[in-house]
Amino acid sequence: MKKRGFILVLISLFILSSCTSFDNYFGRNTAQIGGKGLILNFVQPSTSEISIPEGFPLNVKIELKNYIENEQGLNGELCLRDLLTDNFGGIPSFDCRPINLASPKKLQSNNNLLVEPETFNFGPYYYKNAQREFQSASQTQLIADVKYELESKAKSLICVKREGSKAAPSNCGTETKLSIEQEDLPLKITSASATSFVKDFEADLLLELTISKTSDGQVISRSNNFEQAPKGSAFVEFNLLVNSIPAKCIGLVGTSLEVTRTEKESKIKCSAKLSFNQDFIQVPIDIKMGYGFIQSVNGPVIKFGKEEDI
């Protein structure tokens, strides 16, 4: 018995520590938007369900934490809505706030990110007659829509070697899979490979990338992209540099990758020439993508009741 109790305590401690170690956990009133990049948290109401009497003010506070590192920070819009028509009061069709979130700071001591949360206040909102109209289901739900634009940066190293080079590392060859360093964002490069052909003092490089949507939501073109994407599509600005020199990519519309709403992934091929006057070389590959993203996050359920019932 004692042994069983001890084991149970150990397991409980383990579960507790696992559940509380992550800042961006999936739980009540908190959601991860677009990968680990942007975290939304319903601070008020703080529970997943509340009951309020009709006519009682409803104040909503939403906290955003930006983990996306980029020079410009994160710009966009945060909108709050509910599932009832305006006839019942509450949140007007769309109640929006502009968001302008600073980029997180990196701590020198341990390379962790220091994020300053920003809080957005909504309301007060007043509901009326909802309970009378919907006696059996007198409730609604808060929904937050976040729309933002960003420029993502991903990077890798490609190693190209001349036949017979003994000093080249083992991952250097004519065909290699690339390891991509990138943030956790709605669009990610989920696979990358490179093929190199070395002749005399030049190397021809061919890169194949797969870009995938990794979060629920919709990719949209950035507001400063004046190219009109066809209906149901968006343009993702795409720029690939090999050793700081732009590569030529096929499958683009101008300098943008067309992403349709239904497609989960897109494939892209790029080529570059490298002046190559040595036995092997490791060159950096930088990939930038500019796009917008919209995602809806469900918030607390609001139940309506008569004042005396609550």
Add this chain to the structure above:
Amino acid sequence: MKISNFIFIILVLIFFVACTSGGSKTASTGFVGGKEGLSASISIDSASGGNKVLDAGSENFRILVNLQNKGEHNVPENDVLVTLDGISFNAFQIRDPTKRNILPLTGIRREAGKATTPAQIIVDYDANYQPNEDADRTTNIAANICYNYETISRVKNLCLRKKVTSPSSATACKIDETKLAENSGAPFQVTTFSERPAGENKVNVYIEAKNSGKGLLYDKDYLSQGKCIESDKDKNKIYAKVELTEFKDSVNIISCSGLNGNQGTVNVIQNSVQLSCTVDTSSLQDNTFETPLRVTFDYVYKDSVSTSLTIKNSV
């Protein structure tokens, strides 16, 4: 009595051990020997320390290539080319990735019964990493080292006489046998030498030599290309010369297949070379005698060293 018997047995055993321990004596050679030429290492000299440098032009640092001559060939100045590899020279602001040695590297020799300490020099490059990195990254930096080197192999006891096929006395040296080749300290060495009769006035010598190091053999004139990088057309070539050191006209009496008489460039296949040479004995004395034969190999040896370098994102 018993104790005295025991002591006697111990003494006999000691005697036997002392007398038989040096039984199989190896022939001493005049060379120091060894299978190395130049030994190299690469390191980074920076204020950040630990093979780390800062990005965005924040830190000047040096890339140091240390060379030691562990073989016996004297390497004069300008006979070593060091070419950096693996990195973008532009990004690191390295004006010329290839440098030569401005000082000679003398070979090791025997002094007072011991081998001398290998001579060493440092070839250094000033560098500064210009691009601005978003985060720390680690890369490989290497140096290719190409150097002119020579191996001298000597067989002290080549056995010759005018009429090879005529009988000889029991005490005379043997023509038909494998002989010991002594090698100077170098990465390429003779491993097999054998002699046999090949006609009334001919003796055949068979020489096999191998590359014992981790580097590659290049044509002896390869340094004139100006940089130490891979080149298929110049690779796996070696210049060989076979001569009888006591004879001024050995060029006239030695002829090797694949060479121009007694010398020439030969291809290295799978890191080894086989030479078959004929010695014309028609002008030699009637009596059997021993004479030294020397094989000289001249080549460029290409080796490489590498280390990791971490480029830190400076704030």
